Amino acid sequence: xxxxxxxxxxxxxxxxxxxxxxxxxxxxxxxxxxxxxxxxxxxxxxxxxxxxxxxxxxxxxxxxxxxxxxxxxxxxxxxxxxxxxxxxxxxxxxxxxxxxxxxxxxxxxxxxxxxxxxxxxxxxxxxxxxxxxxxxxxxxxxxxxxxxxxx
Numbered sequence: 001x002x003x004x005x006x007x008x009x010x011x012x013x014x015x016x017x018x019x020x021x022x023x024x025x026x027x028x029x030x031x032x033x034x035x036x037x038x039x040x041x042x043x044x045x046x047x048x049x050x051x052x053x054x055x056x057x058x059x060x061x062x063x064x065x066x067x068x069x070x071x072x073x074x075x076x077x078x079x080x081x082x083x084x085x086x087x088x089x090x091x092x093x094x095x096x097x098x099x100x101x102x103x104x105x106x107x108x109x110x111x112x113x114x115x116x117x118x119x120x121x122x123x124x125x126x127x128x129x130x131x132x133x134x135x136x137x138x139x140x141x142x143x144x145x146x147x148x149x150x151x
Contacts, residue, residue: 077104
């Protein structure tokens with residue numbers, strides 16, 4: 001909660017004063033640190049308050065990281081395999097795309113006037129493989145029936 005409180009305080013303070021005080025500047029400087037416990041630069045280890053947003057879900061009881069290796073940061077985009085079947089109007093072939101439906105956090109966008117930063121949450125369909133095959137008129141009719149029945 002103290003992290004969330006500081007984020008909210010930053011918005012309120014900046015809106016009123018158009019600058020940040022030393023306490024808030026110090027808070028944001030501690031967001032990400034790339035130094036080990038000995039104070040040496042270590043680019044593959046992340047510490048700072050940002051790691052509190054990546055819970056360690058291993059084991060029965062989730063815990064909060066104090067530091068995290070860069071390869072331990074969980075994916076912000078999840079995927080689901082799917083097949084997309086396309087049947088041209090001629091009805092003599094079908095094209096099947098093996099795809100992955102991806103959804104999640106894709107990045108950030110900043111408003112040019114207010115400088116507010118917002119997350120970009122979205123989805124994408126990524127085609128991995130395409131196959132084309134001939135079909136009979138009966139198979140074409142069955143595909144049409146299957147499509148309209150599922151709707």
